Amino acid sequence: MSTVTRASRRDFLKIAGTTAGGLFIGFNWFSCDSPKVEVLSTEEILSQAKNFNSYLSISPTGDVVIYSPNPELGQNIKTSFPMVVAEELDADWEKVRVIQANLDTEKYDRQLTGGSGAMPHSWERLRTAGATAKYVLVAAAAKTWNVPAEEITVEKGIISHKGSGKSAHFGEFVTEAATMTAPEQVTFKDKKDFKIIGTPVKNVDAKEMYTGQPLYGLDFYREGMLHAMIQRAPFGMKIKSVDDAAARAVTGVQEVVTFGNSVAVVGSSTWPLMKAKKLLRIEYEPEGKVESSADHDRIFKELLASGKAEVRRKDGNVDAAFKNAAKVVSAEYQCPFLAHSPMEPENFFAHVKGDKCELIGPTQTPDRARQSAAQILGIPAENITVEITRLGGGFGRRLRADYVEEAVEVSRAMNAPVKVTWSREDELTGGAYRPAVRYRFEAALDESGNMTAYKLRGVGMNAGNTTREHNFPSGAVDNVLIESVNYESSITTNAWRAPITNFLAYAEQSFLDEVALEAGKDPVQFRLDLLQRSKTNPVGELGYDVDRMIGVVQAAKEKSNWGKNPNVKQGFSVYFSHRSYVAQVADIAMEGGTPTLKKITAVTDCGMVINPIGANHQVRGGIVDGMGHAMYGNLTFENGVPKQKNYDTYRLIRMKEVPEIETHFLTTDFDPTGLGEPALPPTGGSIANAIFAATGRRLRSQPFIEQKEFSDIKLDIRRA
Amino acid sequence: MATFNLKVNGKNHQVDVEDDTPLLWVLRDHLGLVGTKFSCGVAQCGACTVHINGNSTFSCVTPISSVGNSEVITIEGLSEDGDHPVQKAWEEVDVAQCGYCQAGQIMQAAAFLKSNPNPSMDEIDNAMNRNICRCGTYHKIREAVALAAKTK
Numbered sequence: 001m002s003t004v005t006r007a008s009r010r011d012f013l014k015i016a017g018t019t020a021g022g023l024f025i026g027f028n029w030f031s032c033d034s035p036k037v038e039v040l041s042t043e044e045i046l047s048q049a050k051n052f053n054s055y056l057s058i059s060p061t062g063d064v065v066i067y068s069p070n071p072e073l074g075q076n077i078k079t080s081f082p083m084v085v086a087e088e089l090d091a092d093w094e095k096v097r098v099i100q101a102n103l104d105t106e107k108y109d110r111q112l113t114g115g116s117g118a119m120p121h122s123w124e125r126l127r128t129a130g131a132t133a134k135y136v137l138v139a140a141a142a143k144t145w146n147v148p149a150e151e152i153t154v155e156k157g158i159i160s161h162k163g164s165g166k167s168a169h170f171g172e173f174v175t176e177a178a179t180m181t182a183p184e185q186v187t188f189k190d191k192k193d194f195k196i197i198g199t200p201v202k203n204v205d206a207k208e209m210y211t212g213q214p215l216y217g218l219d220f221y222r223e224g225m226l227h228a229m230i231q232r233a234p235f236g237m238k239i240k241s242v243d244d245a246a247a248r249a250v251t252g253v254q255e256v257v258t259f260g261n262s263v264a265v266v267g268s269s270t271w272p273l274m275k276a277k278k279l280l281r282i283e284y285e286p287e288g289k290v291e292s293s294a295d296h297d298r299i300f301k302e303l304l305a306s307g308k309a310e311v312r313r314k315d316g317n318v319d320a321a322f323k324n325a326a327k328v329v330s331a332e333y334q335c336p337f338l339a340h341s342p343m344e345p346e347n348f349f350a351h352v353k354g355d356k357c358e359l360i361g362p363t364q365t366p367d368r369a370r371q372s373a374a375q376i377l378g379i380p381a382e383n384i385t386v387e388i389t390r391l392g393g394g395f396g397r398r399l400r401a402d403y404v405e406e407a408v409e410v411s412r413a414m415n416a417p418v419k420v421t422w423s424r425e426d427e428l429t430g431g432a433y434r435p436a437v438r439y440r441f442e443a444a445l446d447e448s449g450n451m452t453a454y455k456l457r458g459v460g461m462n463a464g465n466t467t468r469e470h471n472f473p474s475g476a477v478d479n480v481l482i483e484s485v486n487y488e489s490s491i492t493t494n495a496w497r498a499p500i501t502n503f504l505a506y507a508e509q510s511f512l513d514e515v516a517l518e519a520g521k522d523p524v525q526f527r528l529d530l531l532q533r534s535k536t537n538p539v540g541e542l543g544y545d546v547d548r549m550i551g552v553v554q555a556a557k558e559k560s561n562w563g564k565n566p567n568v569k570q571g572f573s574v575y576f577s578h579r580s581y582v583a584q585v586a587d588i589a590m591e592g593g594t595p596t597l598k599k600i601t602a603v604t605d606c607g608m609v610i611n612p613i614g615a616n617h618q619v620r621g622g623i624v625d626g627m628g629h630a631m632y633g634n635l636t637f638e639n640g641v642p643k644q645k646n647y648d649t650y651r652l653i654r655m656k657e658v659p660e661i662e663t664h665f666l667t668t669d670f671d672p673t674g675l676g677e678p679a680l681p682p683t684g685g686s687i688a689n690a691i692f693a694a695t696g697r698r699l700r701s702q703p704f705i706e707q708k709e710f711s712d713i714k715l716d717i718r719r720a
Numbered sequence: 721m722a723t724f725n726l727k728v729n730g731k732n733h734q735v736d737v738e739d740d741t742p743l744l745w746v747l748r749d750h751l752g753l754v755g756t757k758f759s760c761g762v763a764q765c766g767a768c769t770v771h772i773n774g775n776s777t778f779s780c781v782t783p784i785s786s787v788g789n790s791e792v793i794t795i796e797g798l799s800e801d802g803d804h805p806v807q808k809a810w811e812e813v814d815v816a817q818c819g820y821c822q823a824g825q826i827m828q829a830a831a832f833l834k835s836n837p838n839p840s841m842d843e844i845d846n847a848m849n850r851n852i853c854r855c856g857t858y859h860k861i862r863e864a865v866a867l868a869a870k871t872k
Contacts, residue, residue: 074818074855202814209819210810211802212755212795216820219754227749251721251738269749271741274761343759343767343820343854392757392820393854424760613814617857621817624856647764647852655849655858719845719862
């Protein structure tokens with residue numbers, strides 16, 4: 001099975017005698033409370049287990065092993081996927097072990113983490129895996145007991161027949177059941193009968209995380225493995241010459257390898273490489289645009305004025321509507337480049353062995369890692385294995401395979417197993433950032449304050465389409481023009497948690513606040529009026545479900561006591577992304593003359609909530625992430641090199657900077673939709689709008705703390 | 721290269737490394753104690769937090785030559801079976817998202833609670849402000865530290 005390499009990795013660590021809890025192989029945290037029950041290791045269970053499908057093996061002991069195919073980076077998929085399988089199986093969760101599956105494109109579809117899409121994609125597949133296994137187990141029991149299958153019930157891993165009084169756990173029937181053909185169609189459980197889904201289930205890796213067991217890519221070590229650290233070229237530059245004499249002289253450095261525009265220092269441990277890398281004397285020369293932030297500001301202005309735009313959406317006659325407007329509102333908003341900065345820096349292990357290659361490490365896209373390696377090595381992808389470790393965060397950075405490719409290059413050059421490790425400086429300067437973007441919004445209002453026309457033009461640095469043209473407020477306005485301009489920068493960009501919407505939502509929801517104010521309307525009512533128009537008489541294509549959006553807006557209005565407390569100034573924001581809807585209200589009270597951010601109330605409609613702990617985590621975490629980057633995040637450039645190189649200058653949000661966050665989830669009958677990203681986009685808007693309500697300062701650029709409008713504002717954060 | 725004798729989690733170890741090698745890399749590369757995490761390398765994030773003579777310390781900027789005979793405790797040695805009150809509280813509250821920073825958070829919380837067994841929420845926030853969690857689990861960290869203080 002796909003556990004072999006994982007077991008061998010642990011075996012190494014155990015043999016090396018280096019982990020205090022090395023015997024906790026596949027230890028089930030929940031079994032702690034079951035005294036006098038022998039806890040079998042996952043390997044022991046698997047050695048006797050019967051495999052039912054890609055997701056599921058069950059042993060004669062009644063222990064259930066569930067394979068979770070998608071990379072776990074904190075979105076809790078390794079707990080929530082197995083919950084769905086176990087639910088339809090009617091398993092006893094206490095007897096479930098979870099294993100991270102390796103890359104296997106035969107067994108699994110869409111084995112990646114991105115776009116908050118795993119659960120929507122896999123929901124029926126996971127249910128089918130559990131339900132078909134239950135079906136054959138019940139059939140095996142019916143055959144053994146000679147009773148009708150329909151009279152059999154299953155609860156918590158126990159199969160029972162009331163009439164005959166017979167009862168036994170799954171394990172009794174696995175041998176028989178495994179020989180049976182799974183049905184092509186099964187009936188899923190009624191959602192009201194769910195016993196695991198919807199309950200708070202704790203993280204399956206809890207014990208290992210809290211005792212420091214090796215879980216992450218950076219924790220992977222193998223006998224004889226070499227380490228490598230790499231110096232990459234500034235953006236837009238290429239290597240002219242390399243003087244590696246001083247680097248080679250560092251004790252512990254074995255080799256210096258140059259490939260492409262990268263120079264790798266290689267040795268048997270990490271620290272000498274960190275020193276040696278600083279001693280490389282590399283001369284670069286321009287090979288493309290060598291950009292600085294001042295260039296970007298100029299480019300934004302030029303392209304907003306005259307850039308060749310792609311028309312993303314056009315409804316009605318915008319020019320005529322603006323000509324006839326009683327009032328025109330316009331504003332520009334800007335967001336900077338950001339690094340992903342997962343706490344675990346990029347790293348990967350590669351061992352190129354002739355026409356074969358072994359890859360182990362943290363990746364959101366294991367198949368891309370494999371395809372990239374295949375291309376570099378000129379070998380078939382089937383010759384490459386990919387073991388997925390737990391990821392110490394990703395935020396989109398590990399959708400790319402650049403650091404995997406580096407490991408492959410160095411392993412090939414050294415003809416040895418190699419782990420490439422990035423430093424934090426590498427992570428901040430090594431590229432693939434959230435793109436910088438600037439928007440111009442224009443709205444036309446009639447005499448009664450109705451929005452008759454809406455224009456949006458976005459310019460992005462390698463951002464592709466900077467708009468979401470069919471999202472709200474499209475559909476609610478007669479005349480709409482949405483355009484996007486892309487600038488091809490030499491600075492590499494990549495998806496960053498809630499791509500595009502992580503800044504678009506802030507800009508749009510802040511601008512709509514400005515329009516509501518000019519229209520003399522309450523910001524929430526203004527949005528509800530627009531949504532009513534979308535519902536009753538929509539204009540053009542709608543990319544969102546109007547009723548679901550109205551649902552979260554109204555619930556947030558109610559839960560936040562919107563407008564009811566004159567001492568609390570509130571900011572509203574609502575956004576639809578990744579199939580889910582989130583509305584937020586930020587509360588700022590003046591306390592002792594100081595504006596104090598007291599609370600953010602969030603209402604989410606993500607369909608059925610699989611795990612309330614995980615859902616709460618994703619919403620609060622998304623809001624903290626959105627707030628931190630809106631307030632502090634900024635990556636600026638000088639001659640193709642980021643100026644912020646570590647956390648001393650690239651500021652991340654900390655404990656004392658997060659307010660109370662109150663979360664609510666709408667109970668709806670929809671299948672589960674995405675949740676890793678949707679809570680982030682509305683956050684910048686709710687906070688900016690609350691700051692405006694409290695201080696009259698409109699924050700049209702991020703990060704807020706660097707804006708002159710914010711320079712004399714001291715915002716206190718009230719912690720719960 | 722020089723030889724250093726050090727005491728980690730109650731066991732004596734000998735390593736041959738350069739004297740400027742940070743304790744973090746001795747633990748990870750030479751002793752195989754990978755629970756102590758590398759993240760920033762410049763004493764900004766706290767992922768590398770260990771206890772030296774009971775004090776929480778950034779191991780990424782602690783040269784091995786400065787450790788001497790000090791008692792080093794890492795996350796692997798915080799408790800026998802992962803049952804330190806802080807670890808139990810972390811489990812009870814289900815703190816982690818990606819989990820990468822949590823060993824450092826736990827070590828910081830454990831040292832803090834030892835010096836201040838009955839902290840106010842403000843004191844908890846001050847103490848834990850030293851450690852970054854990129855996933856934003858701060859609410860749960862705060863809750864878990866408060867719980868650990870109560871249940872110790």
